[in-house]
Amino acid sequence: MKFAILTGIVAGPLVVLAQLNALAKDAGLLYFGTAVSPSDSSDSAYYKYENDVKNFGQYTPDNAQKWDATEPSKGRFSYGQADSIVSRALSNKMLMRCHTLVWYSQLPSWVSSGSWTKDSMTSVMESHISNVMGHFKGKCYAWDVVNEALEDNGSYRQNPFLKALGDSYFAVAFKFAAAADPAAKLYYNDYNLEYFPVKADGAVRIVKLVQAAGVPIHGVGLQAHMTVGRTPSRENLTWTLNKYTALGLDVAYTELDIRIKPLPSNASSIEAQAKEYVAMVGSCLDVPRCVGITVWGFSDAHSWIPQTFSGAGDSCLFDKSTKPKPAFSSVSSLLASASGKRPPWNTASPPTGAPVPTTMITATTSAAVTSTAAATSTVAATSAAATKSTA
Ligand SMILES: *[C@@H]1O[C@H](CO)[C@@H](O)[C@H](O)[C@H]1NC(C)=O
Ligand SMILES: *[C@@H]1O[C@H](CO)[C@@H](O)[C@H](O)[C@H]1NC(C)=O
Ligand SMILES: *[C@@H]1O[C@H](CO)[C@@H](O)[C@H](O)[C@H]1NC(C)=O
Numbered sequence: 001m002k003f004a005i006l007t008g009i010v011a012g013p014l015v016v017l018a019q020l021n022a023l024a025k026d027a028g029l030l031y032f033g034t035a036v037s038p039s040d041s042s043d044s045a046y047y048k049y050e051n052d053v054k055n056f057g058q059y060t061p062d063n064a065q066k067w068d069a070t071e072p073s074k075g076r077f078s079y080g081q082a083d084s085i086v087s088r089a090l091s092n093k094m095l096m097r098c099h100t101l102v103w104y105s106q107l108p109s110w111v112s113s114g115s116w117t118k119d120s121m122t123s124v125m126e127s128h129i130s131n132v133m134g135h136f137k138g139k140c141y142a143w144d145v146v147n148e149a150l151e152d153n154g155s156y157r158q159n160p161f162l163k164a165l166g167d168s169y170f171a172v173a174f175k176f177a178a179a180a181d182p183a184a185k186l187y188y189n190d191y192n193l194e195y196f197p198v199k200a201d202g203a204v205r206i207v208k209l210v211q212a213a214g215v216p217i218h219g220v221g222l223q224a225h226m227t228v229g230r231t232p233s234r235e236n237l238t239w240t241l242n243k244y245t246a247l248g249l250d251v252a253y254t255e256l257d258i259r260i261k262p263l264p265s266n267a268s269s270i271e272a273q274a275k276e277y278v279a280m281v282g283s284c285l286d287v288p289r290c291v292g293i294t295v296w297g298f299s300d301a302h303s304w305i306p307q308t309f310s311g312a313g314d315s316c317l318f319d320k321s322t323k324p325k326p327a328f329s330s331v332s333s334l335l336a337s338a339s340g341k342r343p344p345w346n347t348a349s350p351p352t353g354a355p356v357p358t359t360m361i362t363a364t365t366s367a368a369v370t371s372t373a374a375a376t377s378t379v380a381a382t383s384a385a386a387t388k389s390t391a
Helices: 020-026 039-042 044-050 081-090 116-133 159-178 200-212 234-245 267-286 326-337 365-378 381-387
Strands: 031-036 058-061 095-103 144-146 185-190 219-222 225-227 251-260 289-296
Touching: 020 326, 031 095, 039 044, 039 081, 044 159, 058 081, 058 289, 095 116, 095 159, 095 251, 116 251, 144 159, 144 234, 144 326, 159 185, 159 200, 159 219, 185 200, 185 251, 225 365, 234 267, 251 267, 267 289, 267 326
Parallel strands: 031 058, 031 289, 058 095, 095 144, 144 185, 185 219, 219 251, 225 251, 251 289
Antiparallel strands: none
């Protein structure tokens, strides 16, 4: 399906056949991608759009590479659904962001309820990481090695890895990952990292722990599950991204959606959403080491939000009938207007970090308030993601 978009909503260039990944690459990003689920094929319009590399240049499996899927019992590995997503991506000439290895949620009970010593947990982590990454070796552009290790107040989230190894588990996980697939970009990935400083300080601490151990870490993934009315400004987002790139890392928005609450949405909330998508995508364009953007599904018919956040929804670029929304047009126009302003992303020699602007914002109370409000609205995210996997 091709969409002839007349960008009537903004005074911008006429974008004919707007195709997000093609536009993003012209604007100097490596990809514009989407999360994919094995069930996507049941919606033919959606599936057809998903499979065109001009639209999406990168896939992230929503659940298929999580621990409960890949190693449901100790030492027994299963890759069926993940294999089909990875081979579809590669035959479509798309990149894979592979997701995820060490995470407290969607863990099989043999891990979550096991009783572990430092040595036994280290060996379980090594076996899991080396088998799973080894299986997909050479096929994943990036791996989310550690996912959601932080509480919203910036402290380390309790999980079986922390319990057995203390904060050394971060470096241990990245060390095994680097050994298993030396070419993959290794990421720390979490939500609410867009709001400096409360939780983001914790992510900076994790990065520094891994670096201090002499172990490679290449990027911070900001999930970017946002809420209309609470998305920071483009400038504030850029400032935050630069805090991570100043550590010598790439950044990426890995699970972008911007939910509307309360429903029903209306013309003004849909228009606000379009502007907030522009702030998100614009901040990535503003940061030379922002690699790309992945949306967590692209139509309101397939979004995880309504089951997870009661009363919220309509978070995607396309509506329930896979028709483009104002957010799709505004993102397309933004990307089109950025064409040629950055050099093409060169994986062999990625851009170096930009200096951190010192005058933009400091850690103020209002930033903290924003962060806390957002945090409150996302606490249920991961347990609901777990529920989703069984659906
Ligand atoms: C941070 O939040 C967690 C989870 O709510 C809580 O258990 C912990 O006590 C908090 N730590 C601080 C220092 O407030
Ligand atoms: C940007 O950050 C400043 C300083 O923390 C804050 O006062 C302001 O409200 C933020 N604006 C947005 C839209 O995020
Ligand atoms: C549109 O929805 C928002 C909430 O998302 C609400 O605050 C606003 O009053 C609504 N506007 C109209 C015109 O209904």
